[in-house]
Amino acid sequence: MPAKLKTVTLGCKVNQYETEYVRQGLVGIGYEDASEGETADLCVVNTCTVTNEGDSKSRQIIRRLARDNPQARIVVMGCYATRAPEEVAALPQVAEVVVDKRELPDLLGRFGVVDIPTGLSNFGDRSRAYIKVQDGCLLRCSYCIIPQVRPQMYSRPVADILAEAERLVDNGYREIVLTGVHLGHFGVDSNFNRPREEWLRLSSLVRDLCRLPGDFRLRLSSIEATEVTRDLLDAIGEAGDKVCSHFHICMQSGSDSVLRRMKRRWGVQRFLDRCRLVRETLDRPAITTDVIVGFPGETDEEFEQTCQACVDAQFSKIHMFPFSARRGTPAADMPDQVTKVVKGERGKRLAEIEADLRRDYYATLIGMPLQVLAEAEATDAPGRLIGTSCRYAPVEFNGELSARGTILEVTPHAAAEDRLLA
Structure with a gap:
């Protein structure tokens, strides 16, 4: 039975990228993402230390993962792990602390990844x-x-x-x-x-x-x-x-x-x-x-x-x-x-x-053709899609959910409080 993996990311886009890099390397050697409610064999937590609250939230997540996945090894990376490695290592079930993101290829190698990736091939189910x-x-x-x-x-x-x-x-x-x-x-x-x-x-x-x-x-x-x-x-x-x-x-x-x-x-x-x-x-x-x-x-x-x-x-x-x-x-x-x-x-x-x-x-x-990345169905407008325009304005427009992930050209005719309408 394949080993199960859970990843948790706090913080910035760079952290999200680095978590996905580790995840893809592990999936490539047979790990599978644990589904909701399923216990994991390995948990990877990418921490943030921008604020004191980031440290606290990182600790809370590690403790919760240890409680919910009692047999799992926990690997902790990210800026909090770099700033306070001994503090992180003392948390329950932490098996390894990665203090330098340049060590991620070595981390994958220790888990048995032979062909160390130089980058990503996909980014989960995200639209971008x-x-x-x-x-x-x-x-x-x-x-x-x-x-x-x-x-x-x-x-x-x-x-x-x-x-x-x-x-x-x-x-x-x-x-x-x-x-x-x-x-x-x-x-x-x-x-x-x-x-x-x-x-x-x-x-x-x-x-x-x-x-x-x-x-x-x-x-x-x-x-x-x-x-x-x-x-x-x-x-x-x-x-x-x-x-x-x-x-x-x-x-x-x-x-x-x-x-x-x-x-x-x-x-x-x-x-x-x-x-x-x-x-x-x-x-x-x-x-x-x-x-x-x-x-x-x-x-x-x-x-x-x-x-x-x-x-x-x-x-x-x-x-x-x-x-x-x-x-x-x-x-x-x-x-x-x-x-x-x-x-x-x-x-x-x-x-x-x-x-x-x-x-x-x-x-x-309004009236300007915009390139919009279709992302999801508008929760408050059934039959309408919501997406992000090239100019970072959310746009709501008619469309089928099958268009998710594609770039469409739409022309807004009005503006609501938080989005353009097209």
């Missing part, structure tokens, strides 16, 4: 597939623990990325999302001592991927403002519908003084100038962002500056996070920590601004 192209971060933002647990920056070989993308497209995935811990630094580690004209950049990778045959589109995951270069914008503009006209550019705050305390690398005006360049270069692009509210010492005036910057940037979506003091980071020990009540009030205000900005952006897309 992620490709991790880069790892590691050298920045030192005062609120972030990730550079401490993923400090080694490296980029995957272009040939491996292209071959992986070809396999995924051949297996039916119509949207490929490029992701990394610091996506915009793709290639930086390989450019030392190379003449500038030979430098490897994200823009060159995008151009290489766009030359691949097949019916698919690319989307970039989170990127820093300084890395949205003219060359990258040119590459996306040249690609037409092959690359989604969507940038997720991390702002974090719209106050120069807060950005200095965060140890970010630019001021607000430079960020806004980069957003303006995106809008001037591309046709009605979606610009989304992350914002932290209630950073230590954030005054009412500084928060108002953030609100104004969001309006000026014309974001179509804002991922808002109340500041969470992460032990081990400078921001956790800063004076003038903002109260939970104030963070809640500011979050509510920012959500209202986001709703207005989203409504304004959706209005610009």
Whole structure:
């Protein structure tokens, strides 16, 4: 009887990719995914340590898996495992702790995988597939623990990325999302001592991927403002519908003084100038962002500056996070920590601004043909499908469920609160 496998992933797209990499390697030697309610012989947990809550949730999941799968070995990987390996190893039934993601091929080898994969061939039952192209971060933002647990920056070989993308497209995935811990630094580690004209950049990778045959589109995951270069914008503009006209550019705050305390690398005006360049270069692009509210010492005036910057940037979506003091980071020990009540009030205000900005952006897309990845039946509208447009706006439209996973062209005629209607 085949051995049964359970995988659990916490955190980011990079973690989701790495879990799938391990899962596919194990399935290739005979493991089968355990069904709901079925006990597993092996559990793999990919942890997150971005917040203290991430650590806590990781521990809870490991303990629950040990309780529900009493005979299982548990392998723990991810950023929490890297940060506190002894703490993780002491949890019930943990047989192995992977402290460095570069060890994943070795992990598979210890389980008997002979043909170590260089990438993925599928991405489960998802409508889109992620490709991790880069790892590691050298920045030192005062609120972030990730550079401490993923400090080694490296980029995957272009040939491996292209071959992986070809396999995924051949297996039916119509949207490929490029992701990394610091996506915009793709290639930086390989450019030392190379003449500038030979430098490897994200823009060159995008151009290489766009030359691949097949019916698919690319989307970039989170990127820093300084890395949205003219060359990258040119590459996306040249690609037409092959690359989604969507940038997720991390702002974090719209106050120069807060950005200095965060140890970010630019001021607000430079960020806004980069957003303006995106809008001037591309046709009605979606610009989304992350914002932290209630950073230590954030005054009412500084928060108002953030609100104004969001309006000026014309974001179509804002991922808002109340500041969470992460032990081990400078921001956790800063004076003038903002109260939970104030963070809640500011979050509510920012959500209202986001709703207005989203409504304004959706209005610009009415009557515009959009490429939409059909993903599921709309739960509140039987006989209608819901999908994600190239410009990251959800779209509801008529269609059969058999169209799931395909890219269709639809033209929205109206906008609801949270989606376009076509």
